[in-house]
Amino acid sequence: MPRSRPSNGESAYDRIYAIVRRVPRGRVTTYGEVARLAGLPGRARQVGYALAALRDGSSVPWHRVVNAQGRLSLARAGSPSGITQRLRLVREGVPVDGGDRVSLARFGWKVRART
């Protein structure tokens, strides 16, 4: 059995996508937070890997995931998708500054138990 993961039969990627889908419009969260909520504490890197595997047109709002510093990792990595992420965020009402950063304090996703 692969580690002490609470594997319910679903892959880690599926759980990661499920969490990201819960991030509301106009809000952002971090890779590390997604990892924790997905039951993969400390595996922030795997979250990035999972999002990188997404294909264009997926229902997963990957653009709402930024790094712990509030920066758009894609833009920082020089990826063209960084432009798309920036565009989508601004269009949702999340301001992105010239340093490719967003305010986690003001626009960070406030996780709340589902009702």
Place this chain on the structure above:
DNA sequence: CCACTGACGAGTG
């Protein structure tokens, strides 16, 4: 099997 590379993060200086 080993080395290297990332959409990462926390810690240190």
Place this chain on the structure above:
DNA sequence: GCACTCGCCAGTG
């Protein structure tokens, strides 16, 4: 704020 190190893990050669 910046530069580095170390921990994590999947994918590649």
